[in-house]
Amino acid sequence: MAGQKRSAEPVSNDRVLTITRIFDAPRELVFEVFTDPRHALHWMGPRHHPMTEMENDRRPGGKWRACLKSVEDGTELWQGGINHEIIPPERLSFTFGWEENGELGPETLVTFIFTEEKGGKTLMTFRQEVFDSVENRDGHSDGWTSTFDRLDDYLAAL
DSSP states (O other): OOOOOOOOOOOOOGEEEEEEEEESSSSHHHHHHHHHHHHHHHHHHHHHSSSSEEEESSSSTOOOEEEOOTTTTOOEEEEEEEEEEEEEEEEEEEEEEEETTTTEEEEEEEEEEEEEEGGEEEEEEEEEOOSOHHHHHHHHHHHHHHHHHHHHHHHOOO
């Protein structure tokens, strides 16, 4: 395409979601509860839309798919994507998209980094990018924050 102008715009930080949390559990356990669907079904999803189903081909290039179900009215919200990185026990990366009429909508990239902290704790750094709007970013912020609250409760019960 000779003569065609191309430009690259830097990613705007207002369309990137970053959350950090410290969990009172060893990094290996935190990684396990993230990657094993038997654990994920106990904590994944916000309190008002807990996960009820999950399929996960846990390898790079493998697909994942999950259902969140409203506690209020039973509405199901399906999501899915492709696993990019699975590096035990330090890193997970995958695409994330909501299903619309059986097809994935716009996707974001989700990355988790797990760092071992003193006292058997784990620092989780979460990043999701790039959202199409600040409103979508903020909606995901609320959902992920509630999800990580549930994870904290689940880890304390193990």
